[in-house]
Each structure stands twice: as structure tokens, then as C-alpha cells.
Amino acid sequence: MVPARSLAVTPGSLTTTDFPWIIEHREERCTLCGHCTAVCPKGAIRLAHLRQRLPKLELFSNKRGSEYRTFTGIRQETDPAKLCIGCGMCAMVCPNEAIGPVAGTNENRTVFFDNRKGEPLKRGGRRNVSGPTLLDRMLFTRISMLTDPALDAGRHEFSTTTTIGRILSPEAFLERTLRGEWIPPTRDIFPFVIGSMSFGALSPNMWLGLLQGVAYCNEVLGLPVVMCTGEGGCPPWVLRSPYLKYIVLQIASGYFGWDEIIRAIPEMQCEPAAIEIKYGQGAKPGDGGLLMWFKVSKLIARLRGVPEGVDLPSPPVHQTLYSIEESVMKMIQTMSMAFGHKVPVYPKISASTSAKAVLNNLVRNPYAAGLMIDGIDGGTGAAYNVSMDATGHPIASCVRDCYLDLTAQGKQNEIPIFAAGGIGKNGNVAQNGMAMIMLGASAVHIGKYVMQAAAGCLGNEKNRCNVCNLGICPKGITSQNAKLYRRLDPDKVAERLAETFMSINTEMKKIMAPLGRSQSLPIGMSDAIGIADKAAAERLQISYVC
Amino acid sequence: MCRLALKTANEPFSPYEVLTAMEAMQEGYDGSGLGLLLRGIEFEDFRYNPLFPILSGIAHTEKAWHRVTEYMESRGYELKYDHRFAMKPELIDADDRFRYFMRAYRMPKEFRDRSHNERESELLRTRLALRKLGRDEDKVTVFSFYPDVAMIKEVGWPLQIGDALCLHDGQIKSRVCMAQGRQNTNYGINLYACHPFFIQGIATMTNGENTAFVPIRDWLEGTKFPGYVGYQSDSEVFTHILHYTLKKLNLPLQAYKHIITPLSTSELDRHPQGEFLRGLRQVCRRLIIDGPNAVIGTLADETCLLVMDQKKLRPAMVGGRDGVWAIASEVCGVDALVPDRDQALDFQPMREHTVIIPPHRKELEIWSQHDPLPLPLAA
Incomplete structure (x- = not known):
């Protein structure tokens, strides 16, 4: 030997x-x-x-x-x-x-x-737990049979849009209309929103492709799809373009890119779709955004107003705020005012057992345009592995609790709840999204799914790839290295995005038609879903089927 | 699928006429229930003052009956008239029907000079309290408690129920009569599940299934209005939405259609009040129905209406002449109710229409959602 x-x-x-x-x-x-x-x-x-x-x-x-x-x-x-x-x-x-x-x-x-x-390990992607999610196991069980002639998903008209923005009670709406008072701004949008992925986390080609695809969905296909910028601003030419109306601008604790946005306000041709104030993220609750130095290129540095090649960790909280009351008072109202009270402003939080407290606070604030809740299965460009895998709260029960809370107060139509985190994790995007909607969400945000479907992201929950944080994305989706991102053709991304949303729209109709629904999105139609899991059924107050 | 029939006439008529018309449409129901609502009532043996509220319902046992009479007395209601049906109980399938009641009361003293709203809300509270009065073994079922409205609901074949209560004897007549023959669908047989549904002078009955029932019910319950309870049938929400439109929002009858089946965005873009209606659609989004439904209703002033869902229209048509009109699920129903009419003027409403038979009964008003809404604030 x-x-x-x-x-x-x-x-x-x-x-x-x-x-x-x-x-x-x-x-x-x-x-x-x-x-x-x-x-x-x-x-x-x-x-x-x-x-x-x-x-x-x-x-x-x-x-x-x-x-x-x-x-x-x-x-x-x-x-x-x-x-x-x-x-x-x-x-x-x-x-x-x-x-x-x-x-x-x-x-x-x-x-x-x-x-x-x-x-410790830092990576991109989402929680590394594979297999069917709770949402994957949901079945649409309330089928109209004989008592109600079925709808034709291919030929009937369907209303598949939802509303983003604060909605008044009917009484308040009529009273304010009579008096000519301010009515909070709202937008009719497609209920699958491209979730916040920043210009910085995504490569310029990916971002451009998404924007092109979104514009195509709106202007050619008639699907009012909107996308959220994530933290990190928005290219100046987009801020001054008519495409801004398809964009939800995000402000987060690092405030990156907001100098540029504020300066562009007087020159904007249209209003953005909404403003999202990020307080938390499902993939890494209690942690701020993280753009690692590999990805802070010259372009990103200019956009964010920082030096090139430095790590950009956003603080976990907004430094100027001490409490939810203050954040509602200060940030939501300030942002609403900055855009002349014509743009819906809503906060985004990580799913948590404390989400209801936030929601109840928003109910009392007339400027709060909704609540976005991001669950543990949400994706991210960079986070500590331990945050991604073990910190957070699943989305379904969190959104359900919040919805039932609103229902008890009769406010479920007034504050829309948006849900994110694992929608389409195994590819069943329309099914997952519609199940969330029937549990009470007004819309869902999808990020990782969009990267996978529109750009061929290779990451999965067996920790394949998941190197978004390193700027070496082999597909050029999350890299700032021109050699890599030139691999991604923005036109092809746009084409795939349009295909993806057309197909989601068709699947939505295929789900709604047997339920006999076509006139409005079946938000909170919890009698339509069932699951072969007694504990989950009881927790979510839906039917147990086997 | 159920069958519906409504007749409205200047001259009071027997409800049995409407039951006969139901017989013409007998393929459409299975005898799982009948609901009747009468308005503009005349009793053969009593000069009824239409300001007296009439309590209609069933006391299932003698004990329950005493509980009802005692409760009404203790609440300060003075009995003015107690209608006795000439009963043939052998024709009723159920065996726990101690007494069908239809009694006219005078309001308690303290309410006599109160406003209309206060009186209405007292009547509603009383009805709800009576509903709760029943126990498992001594059930009380209360259908309505309102001036000039009487209701009967029973499980069984419509004409047979009419015979059981001797409705052909001319003891009761009315200017408006609504009837529904029930086809039991997905909810259990329950007296409270029979149409028409009634709340504060407003009544509707429906043909079809309301697939958006649960979100609508959840929203109505969230308003915490005491009368928005029950929901043994998915159709009860139609009555409550109409009540909400007229009484809570104080909107005209035409707004009902804009709330339950709003126009699409592209249609609203062309509508003269598009912006207002878009706002209305948004704030009332949880009240959008998803048919197939034909909704037939009556209001306290004897106005009758018929509307359809947006898409999978259930059959219903209206026909008649000056002074007499009928709405029924099938043309044979209308034929049976008003045979001597000009059939060429019969009308079957489409998705955008609201058919209104005004209290004067001279002619139909057919109102389209594309027409301007008669509302100053919408201008």
C-alpha cells in the first residue's frame, strides 16, 4: 500500500x-x-x-x-x-x-x-424542495353538470381581468361621485403579473425581451399584462416612453434607481401601472435585496447611481421607518402624492403569521391599493441558502387567512390581495394561479416561471444551476456580462412571453368554463376547489375530496 | 331547471290561475316545491287595509303556533285579520304542518308615526326574530312580514298544493301573483329554499343556477345587514342584490342589470356614462352573477321586472295587453295566463334588456343597458 x-x-x-x-x-x-x-x-x-x-x-x-x-x-x-x-x-x-x-x-x-x-452558501433560485406543491394538488371540483349548460372556453366571451388599486365600497363610490371627490386610481390588469425582477438581477437583453413581450401582449393580443421592475430602477428611456403604463415600479429599502425615476416624473408620457413598496420578499424574509459585485456593470451602476463593481446589499428594512403605521402614513401616502394620486401604491411583504396585522392596517388607509404577499417558494437572484430553504411561510394559508379576514369585515372587494411564491413551480402555472385566486387572491405574481418559460432558465429545485447570483448565467438571463447575455435574443424572449400568456389565458378559460364562470374572475370561489388532504382542506376551509 | 310564472293585472285574480298556468309548463319541474307570492291583496271576508303588514308562514306544531302568537302580542302587534285556509291536509305530503298562517296586523303603537324606513326595519327585525323562534322539534317557518304581501311555500306538486289550500275558492285574490315550480338541484329540499325570496317589499324568483353564489353570499354577509341571511338557495342572492341596489345604494331599477351583468369594457367605452358604469362595475364586482338565470321580480309598488344573465339565457318571456301582463318560463305559460293578447307583441329579453311592467300596466318598458342610465349623478 x-x-x-x-x-x-x-x-x-x-x-x-x-x-x-x-x-x-x-x-x-x-x-x-x-x-x-x-x-x-x-x-x-x-x-x-x-x-x-x-x-x-x-x-x-x-x-x-x-x-x-x-x-x-x-x-x-x-x-x-x-x-x-x-x-x-x-x-x-x-x-x-x-x-x-x-x-x-x-x-x-x-x-x-x-x-x-x-x-455560507449563497445562490439564486428558490427553495430547494421538489415534488408537487400544495397548489399542484388542488382540484377544481365544482363542475356545473346538467343544471347549468357548460360554457365554451373557445367561443364564449370571458372576462379574465382583475383590478389593481383600492376599490371603494359602493356607498362611498356613489357619494364621492356625487360630490366630485377623489376616487382612488385602479387598473384592469391580467391576473398573472410578471413579478419583480430587477434590471440588474436580469440582463439587459432579458429585461428588454420581457418589456417587448409585455407590450405585444397589451397592444396586439389585448391581454393587459404588467411587469414589475423590482428594486433597481428602470431604464431612463422606458420611464419616458408610452410603455411605462405596463410597468409597476418597485421601491425597496436600497432606493436604488429612484433618483432617476423622480427626475423623470415631469417628463413621463403616461403613469406607471402601479408602485410597489417592497418591505419583504418570500425567498428571503427579513433580508434585503442583494446584487453582488459581479453583476454591477457600468450600465447597472449608472442606473442605480452607484460605483461599478461593488456589492449592493439593501438593508432588510426601510431605515426611515419604525412601524407599519409609519410606513403606511409616510411611504404609501408620499408615493401616492408624488404621482398626483393617480397611481395605485401597494406594499409587498413576505408571507408571515403577521401578514393579517399588516393587512388590517392597510384596510384603514385610503391610499393603500392592495397587499402583495410573497410566500416561501418565491425565487430570488441572490440570497443565503438558509434563508431560501428554511425561512418564510407558505403562501396558500397566509393568503387564505387574509382573505377570510377581509371577508369577515366585508372588505374583500376593497383591498386586492396579490399572491406570489411558487406559482407554476412545477409548470402548472394557470392551475396554481387559479387555485390561489379561488382561495382569495385577486392576482398572482410569477417570476421564476417567466424566466423558465420565456428564456429557458435551467434552474430547478434539485439545485441545478441556481447561480444567478454569480453573474455567470449560462443562458444570459441573469448575467451582466455581454458575452453571456448576447446569447439571449430579446425578440425570442418576447415571442415566448407572448406564447406563454396566450396559453395561460386559454387555460384560465378552460378552468373557468366547467365551473360555469365567465363574467368575472372567480376570486374567493372556494366552493370550486378541493384537495385530497384532510388537514389542508380543514386549514384552508375548502372541501376534502378523495 | 324550474318553471316560473307571474301575472299582474288591474283586476285582482285568484292565485289558482297562475297554478293552472304552471301546469302547462309541467315538464319543467319535479314537484319538489312551490312558492307563491301575492301582492295587491283582497280577502273575500275582510276589507283589508293595505297598510297592515301580513305575516305569512307555517307553524309546524301547536307549540310553535302558540309561540308565534305570543311573540307577536308581546312585541305589540295587534291582530286585525287571521286568514283560515279551507284545508285538505291529505293532499299535503308533509305531516308536520300544524297551521299555515296569513295574518294581518296593526303595527305597534310606537311605530305608527315613524318613518317608512323605521317601520320597514322593524318588520324585518320581527320576521328574523320569528325565524329564530322555532326549535328543532317545534319549527316555525316565516316567509314574509310586510304590508300587502302574502307568501306560501310548500313541498309538493304546485296544483296539488293549491287544491290542498283550496286556493280556487276565491277567498284570496291579488293583482300580482308570482309562482315557482321547483326542480330540486344541488341544494336539499328545504322550505326556505323555495322561491320567491322576499326582503322589505322586494321579491324575486329565478330560473337556473348561480355559479358565482359563494363569493356573492360572502360579500352580502359582509355588509352585516341583518336581512342578508338564509341562503338555503343560491338564488336568494338575486333578491338581496336587488334590495341592495334599490334600498342601500338608492339607485334606479335599471342599475340592477348593470350590477349583476355589467357591460364589457369595450361596450362601456361606447356608453354615454361609461366612466361611471366602469366605476360601478368595479365597486360592485363581487355582485356580478354568472348565470344561467332568468330573474323575475316585483317591487312594493307592484312594478314587475324580468332580466336575464349575460350569456346562457334561461327561457323566459313576457306578453299581455293593457291591464294584464304575464311573465313565464315558456310561451305556453304566458298563453295560459293571458290567452287573449296579441302574440306578435310577446317579447323575449336578451342579455342587455330589463323588462319592466310599471304599476299602471298600460305597456311594457323594455330598457337596454346600452341606453343612458336615468340617473343624474351618472351624467
Whole structure:
């Protein structure tokens, strides 16, 4: 046996079988073109020069008995810093099907080294829990049969829009109309909103593609889709364009980009769809936004009004605020006033057992235009793994509690609740969204799903890829490196986005038609849903079916 | 699917006429219930003062009956007339019907000079209190308590119920009579689930299923108005929405249609009061119905109305002549109620129409949602 000292074994030494993703390389097919090693975002594979001994028995010669062959091949790095993330870009570019990652079946030992240099794992994506979500298990059970001739999803007219903004009670509306008083602004929007993903978290091409797609949905398809900027401002040309009406501007605790926005107000051609004040986020409750220095390019720095190449961690809370009362008083009213009381202003919070307290506060404020609640399955561009995996509250019961609370007060039509966090996690976006709507949400926000559907984001809940935070997105969706984001064609993103929303719209009708609903979105139609889980049914006050 | 019939005439007529018309439409119901509402009432043996509220209902046992009479006395109501049905109890399927009552009262002294609203709300509170009076073993069912309105609801075949209560004997006549023959659908057989539904002078009956029932019910209950209770049938919300429109929002009858089936955004863009109506649609969004429904209603001034849902119209038509009009689910129903009319003038409303038979009964008003709303504030 070889003495251990002669082997380079350190505490961090691992072999490929310890890895979550193992590169399989078929040497006989490889042409050594080098595409795979060039495209790998992590440098997880390298061109290796290898030597092989060919033992030879030479009985009648003084020569030594071995010959050597040298050859080249693709090998996986075993340094945890260069861990394969399973994105599969190597397989995508290989002309000869010679290479690709496969999921490791052994235990993943790299998790024990996610704390190198004393830094816990930070990543992008969402909570790494796979399998059907609670929303996936919801069934639409109240089908109108014989007592009510079915609707035709393909031919009948359907009203599939929802309202963003504070809605008055009918009595107050009539009274204010008579007196010519202020009526809070509202917008009719498509109930699937592109959730807040910042210009900075997303690459310029991705952002542009989304905006193009949103404009197409509105102006050509007649679907009033809106998108939220996330924290980090909005490109100045967009602020001064007629497309601003499709955009929800977000203000968060770092206030990034708001110099630019405030300066643009006098030159705006139209009002933004709404203002979202972010107090919390489902993926990392109690934590602020985080744009890591890799992604703070010259463009992003200009937009956000910061130096290039520095980490941009937003504080967990708005520093000027001490309490919800104050935040309602100060921020919502101030933002409403800044836009001449013509733009709905609503807060976004992480789902939490305290969400009802926030909601009840908003009910009493006439300027609050809704409440956006983001659940634990929400995605993010960068966060600590522990925040993403273990901190937060699932969305369904949180929104349901809030809705029932509003119902008890007779206010369910006045403050719309928007829900986010895991809608479409397994691809069932329309089903998940409609189930949320029937539980009481007025609309849902989708972010990760949009990246996956419109731009082919490779991330999943088995921790595939999920390197949005590092700026090395192999698809160019979340990178600020021009070499990477040029891979993404904004026109193609726009096309996919339009396809996605057309299909959501059709699926919504396919869900509504058998329920006999077409005139209004079935918000709070909890008699229409059931679940084969007694505890969940009881908790959500819906029917248990089996 | 149920069958509905309404007749309104200047000359009071027997409710049995309407039951006969129901017979013409007998394929449409299964005998799981009958509801009758009479307005503009005349009793053969009593000169009825139409200001006296009439209490209609059923006391299921003798004990329950005593509880009702005692309660009314203790609340200060003075009995003016107690109608006795010439009963044939063998024709009634149920065996727990001690007494059908239809009694006219004089309001308690302290309410005689009060405003109309205060008197109405006292009547409502009394009706709700009576509803709660019943116990499991001594049930009380109360249908209405209002001046010049009487109601009967029973489980069974409509004509047979009419025979059981001897409604053909001419003891009761009315200028307006609404009847519904029930086809039991997804809710259990319950007397309170029979149409028409009544609240403070407003009554409606419906044909069809209301798929948006639960969100509408939740919203109405959230208003905390004491009368918005019950909901043994999904159709009860139509009555309450009409009540909310007229009494709580003080909007004209035409606004009802804009609330239950608002126009689409593109239609409102072309409407002279589009902006107001868009706002109304938004604030009343939880009251949007999703049919198929035909809603037939009557108001305290004997106005009758008929509206449809937005899409899957349930059958209903209106026909008649000066002085006599009928609304029924089928043309044979209208034929039976007003045979001597010009059939060419029969009308079947479409999604945008509200058919109104005004109290003078001279002619129909057919009002379209695309017409300007008769409302100063909407201008």
C-alpha cells in the first residue's frame, strides 16, 4: 500500500462521485472541438492531457518493459469551487453527443464544503424542495353538470381581468361621485403579473425581451399584462416612453434607481401601472435585496447611481421607518402624492403569521391599493441558502387567512390581495394561479416561471444551476456580462412571453368554463376547489375530496 | 331547471290561475316545491287595509303556533285579520304542518308615526326574530312580514298544493301573483329554499343556477345587514342584490342589470356614462352573477321586472295587453295566463334588456343597458 503522505489528500478532497452532478464524457465520440470547456460557466471541465502506461514484456532486450501513450480527454474538476452545477450547457453545445452531466446517485458531500472561507452558501433560485406543491394538488371540483349548460372556453366571451388599486365600497363610490371627490386610481390588469425582477438581477437583453413581450401582449393580443421592475430602477428611456403604463415600479429599502425615476416624473408620457413598496420578499424574509459585485456593470451602476463593481446589499428594512403605521402614513401616502394620486401604491411583504396585522392596517388607509404577499417558494437572484430553504411561510394559508379576514369585515372587494411564491413551480402555472385566486387572491405574481418559460432558465429545485447570483448565467438571463447575455435574443424572449400568456389565458378559460364562470374572475370561489388532504382542506376551509 | 310564472293585472285574480298556468309548463319541474307570492291583496271576508303588514308562514306544531302568537302580542302587534285556509291536509305530503298562517296586523303603537324606513326595519327585525323562534322539534317557518304581501311555500306538486289550500275558492285574490315550480338541484329540499325570496317589499324568483353564489353570499354577509341571511338557495342572492341596489345604494331599477351583468369594457367605452358604469362595475364586482338565470321580480309598488344573465339565457318571456301582463318560463305559460293578447307583441329579453311592467300596466318598458342610465349623478 502506498503511504498516505504521498497522496494529495486534504479535508476538502472529493472525487466526482461525491458531487451532485457528474460529467459523463464519451471519449470515442469526442472530437476535442473545445466547445464544452468554453461554454461551461463554472470551469467544471477541462481539457486534460493524460498518459497511459502500456506494459510490454521484452525478454531479450535491455530496454525497460513499458511504453507510454499520451492522449487528451475532457475531465471534471474536483475542486468544490469548480463544482459542476448540472446546467447541461456542455451537452447543449456538443456537436457529437459526447458529453453531459448526470445527477449523482451517491450522497452529495459538497454540501459540507459550502462554507469555504467562512462564507455560507449563497445562490439564486428558490427553495430547494421538489415534488408537487400544495397548489399542484388542488382540484377544481365544482363542475356545473346538467343544471347549468357548460360554457365554451373557445367561443364564449370571458372576462379574465382583475383590478389593481383600492376599490371603494359602493356607498362611498356613489357619494364621492356625487360630490366630485377623489376616487382612488385602479387598473384592469391580467391576473398573472410578471413579478419583480430587477434590471440588474436580469440582463439587459432579458429585461428588454420581457418589456417587448409585455407590450405585444397589451397592444396586439389585448391581454393587459404588467411587469414589475423590482428594486433597481428602470431604464431612463422606458420611464419616458408610452410603455411605462405596463410597468409597476418597485421601491425597496436600497432606493436604488429612484433618483432617476423622480427626475423623470415631469417628463413621463403616461403613469406607471402601479408602485410597489417592497418591505419583504418570500425567498428571503427579513433580508434585503442583494446584487453582488459581479453583476454591477457600468450600465447597472449608472442606473442605480452607484460605483461599478461593488456589492449592493439593501438593508432588510426601510431605515426611515419604525412601524407599519409609519410606513403606511409616510411611504404609501408620499408615493401616492408624488404621482398626483393617480397611481395605485401597494406594499409587498413576505408571507408571515403577521401578514393579517399588516393587512388590517392597510384596510384603514385610503391610499393603500392592495397587499402583495410573497410566500416561501418565491425565487430570488441572490440570497443565503438558509434563508431560501428554511425561512418564510407558505403562501396558500397566509393568503387564505387574509382573505377570510377581509371577508369577515366585508372588505374583500376593497383591498386586492396579490399572491406570489411558487406559482407554476412545477409548470402548472394557470392551475396554481387559479387555485390561489379561488382561495382569495385577486392576482398572482410569477417570476421564476417567466424566466423558465420565456428564456429557458435551467434552474430547478434539485439545485441545478441556481447561480444567478454569480453573474455567470449560462443562458444570459441573469448575467451582466455581454458575452453571456448576447446569447439571449430579446425578440425570442418576447415571442415566448407572448406564447406563454396566450396559453395561460386559454387555460384560465378552460378552468373557468366547467365551473360555469365567465363574467368575472372567480376570486374567493372556494366552493370550486378541493384537495385530497384532510388537514389542508380543514386549514384552508375548502372541501376534502378523495 | 324550474318553471316560473307571474301575472299582474288591474283586476285582482285568484292565485289558482297562475297554478293552472304552471301546469302547462309541467315538464319543467319535479314537484319538489312551490312558492307563491301575492301582492295587491283582497280577502273575500275582510276589507283589508293595505297598510297592515301580513305575516305569512307555517307553524309546524301547536307549540310553535302558540309561540308565534305570543311573540307577536308581546312585541305589540295587534291582530286585525287571521286568514283560515279551507284545508285538505291529505293532499299535503308533509305531516308536520300544524297551521299555515296569513295574518294581518296593526303595527305597534310606537311605530305608527315613524318613518317608512323605521317601520320597514322593524318588520324585518320581527320576521328574523320569528325565524329564530322555532326549535328543532317545534319549527316555525316565516316567509314574509310586510304590508300587502302574502307568501306560501310548500313541498309538493304546485296544483296539488293549491287544491290542498283550496286556493280556487276565491277567498284570496291579488293583482300580482308570482309562482315557482321547483326542480330540486344541488341544494336539499328545504322550505326556505323555495322561491320567491322576499326582503322589505322586494321579491324575486329565478330560473337556473348561480355559479358565482359563494363569493356573492360572502360579500352580502359582509355588509352585516341583518336581512342578508338564509341562503338555503343560491338564488336568494338575486333578491338581496336587488334590495341592495334599490334600498342601500338608492339607485334606479335599471342599475340592477348593470350590477349583476355589467357591460364589457369595450361596450362601456361606447356608453354615454361609461366612466361611471366602469366605476360601478368595479365597486360592485363581487355582485356580478354568472348565470344561467332568468330573474323575475316585483317591487312594493307592484312594478314587475324580468332580466336575464349575460350569456346562457334561461327561457323566459313576457306578453299581455293593457291591464294584464304575464311573465313565464315558456310561451305556453304566458298563453295560459293571458290567452287573449296579441302574440306578435310577446317579447323575449336578451342579455342587455330589463323588462319592466310599471304599476299602471298600460305597456311594457323594455330598457337596454346600452341606453343612458336615468340617473343624474351618472351624467
